[in-house]
Amino acid sequence: MSEVQFSKTTNRMSELVKSFDKDSFKSLTKEMTLSEYVDLVYQVPALVRTAYQRLYDMIMSYGTAPVTRYKKTYTWYKFFGDATVGSPIYGLEEPLDELVQVIRGGAGGYGTERRLILLRGPVGSAKSSICSLIKSGLEKYTKTEAGQIYTYKWVNLDKVPGLNFTATDPCPMHDDPVKLLPEDLRVKIELDLNENQHSAHEKAIKQARLEGKDPRDIPAPHKVTLRSGLNPKCQYYWDKLMEHYEGDWEKMITTHISVYRFQFSESKRIGIGTFQPKDEKNQDATELTGDINYMLLSKYGNDSDPRAFSYDGEFQVAHRGVCEFIEILKLAKEFLYDVLGATQERKIKPKKFAQMDIDEVLLSHTNAPEYDKMQSDKTMEALRDRTIVINIPYQLEWSKELKILNRDYGDGKVPQHIAPHTLEIAALWGVTTRLAPDPDNQIGKVDKAKLYDGRNLPNWTEESVKEMRSRFKNEGLERGISPRFIQNAISNCLVKNRRYINPFMVLGEIEDKLKTCSTVTDEQSREDYAKDLLAVKKELEEILKNEVQRAIVGSDAAIVAVFTMYIDNVFAYIDGTKVKNPYTQDDMEPDEKMMRSIEEKIDVPESQVDDYRRSIAGHVGRAAKEGKKFEWNTNARLSRALEKKLFEETRETVNISKLGKGAHVANPEIQDRIDAVKSRLIKEYGYNEESAQDVIDYVSSIFSRGDSK
Ligand SMILES: Nc1ncnc2c1ncn2[C@@H]1O[C@H](COP(=O)(O)OP(=O)(O)O)[C@@H](O)[C@H]1O
Ligand SMILES: [Mg+2]
16 A cells, blocks of 8 residues: 655645634624623614614615616616625516515515515516525625624523523524613613714715715615513523612623624524425424423423523524515415414414514515415405515516526536527527417517517517507416426436537427426416427527528628628718718719618518618617617617628528538538538637537528528
């Protein structure tokens, strides 16, 4: 056996230790006395904020940006798109705006803090993702300066006979240390802090006015409320010790209280609770509200002794933070009453035990079918009444659905090569399944998906798209495939193909899965989704034909030249001026024949030439005014025309149908051309050797069938 050689020169551990931040550890676990803490609270009133205020501040700490959709402006909360927190959410600006408004209402104490927030939507619409983001956002926030949070432990308990068998005992609900102050002192602090904050705010507004800034940009301070009481165990110690010290409260807290900073942690069950109902028979209320600790019971001998209780129900765990209820409507009815009490009264009442105050954001979600069941159930009226429902629809924007897939598979996330358009086309199918068919058959779903994604199509304006969207209010909520289905299809493909995957493989996988998939329950939907798949395949054909055509034509430079020439001529035509001949520099009349040869490619009739050219000139002018550049591919229809025109010119020299499989055997000369096209597809369009060959074979098979002009 050879001996392991230890190098004396490197010591990995000491290198690693150097990068460990000792100071951060110290600051995260900082300890102090209650009196120091009260001083700190006067400096930083945010320390005593409510759960809703904390959540709201956390979200706002990431900043906001306005988004405009159909001339209406929403606020985008950057938090939801921040990849450092968790899996980012794309789109959903409106429902997330709505959600944050509810949270803001709760932070302001306007009543929404006494409601249950219920995210409702189809399976896979990001409800769970939104909840996990919020949960990890809060965890992270409590590690920051702005989000610091404190609690306390009892110490020296063994110095007082009969009080407890351990010397220290932490507050079991991680409560705020100010709760240890007698109520009249707390009320005094509350008044002081609100008064201080109010005058600081007034001052800031005055200052803003002086500086000519909008005073509305200065956020109003949160109102401080310190009325709720201690949990039963701490109340027990408090009472006993007050007795022991004969009412000398100050002596009690200086001897027995140590304040410390802590952080929320879902895995340690601090500040973040998650409840998922099991099957009806196995549901147990103690999971929500805590239980007698039988081991401690044997020590204290009384099952209503507050020291013999485990404060580990999800409600206690989530105190000061957030409690997520997964599939809340699967919860047995008798437990829903606990949830109701928790929302409305902000109190919980464990069986045979004292009631306790809680302060937390109750965030639940449910799939649409369960929700509909609740709607028709009379006995659920009380719950409905205390619930704020926020609809979370499926993504209906193609490019955002694509972002979801790119997040998971794009940018080298998987070792395999993913051919261009693979994820794009899967995303398109996903979106089309969610769209309502047009009752007048005016527009196909693929085109509708393009419009919803903000692309231009002839005869459609922003106004008419908005009108169409408003006609289908429930789009995204009622039908369609979940992103998870698509994710599964792509992963299956990746498992089966270890070198690369292309759009055909994914669409094939989708087609297979669709036939057997159990989440699609009715045959009509299955048929509809299959039809959508056909439409998407057609679109793919268009995209690939285009791409191969462009690769044959050559670089973008050629198309830019045609584009520039066309635009120059259009302006000359409208202004009644001349154009310079690029070769001779002579002034010439606009080249009508050239312009028509392009316009004919997209069926602009002679009678509409004037309108069409003016609209193009208008687009160019508007782009310039907005400081944007109008390029050859800015307007989808025009770029199509340019491509067709250019392709036609080259087509005569390169016969595409001969480029496919086996062509080089018949004619070795063709091999050179195939290689040229292929290498362009690889270099400029992101294909690899195999996927490029696939596309060439596919497109040439279409052309040799002669069904494409
Ligand atoms: N708008 C969206 N933005 C980002 N990811 C999304 C979006 N919609 C769905 N997803 C993704 O789809 C998958 C299913 O989402 P999930 O949150 O589990 O759905 P739900 O809880 O609504 O059933 C996850 O991978 C999620 O990230
Ligand atoms: Mg879910």
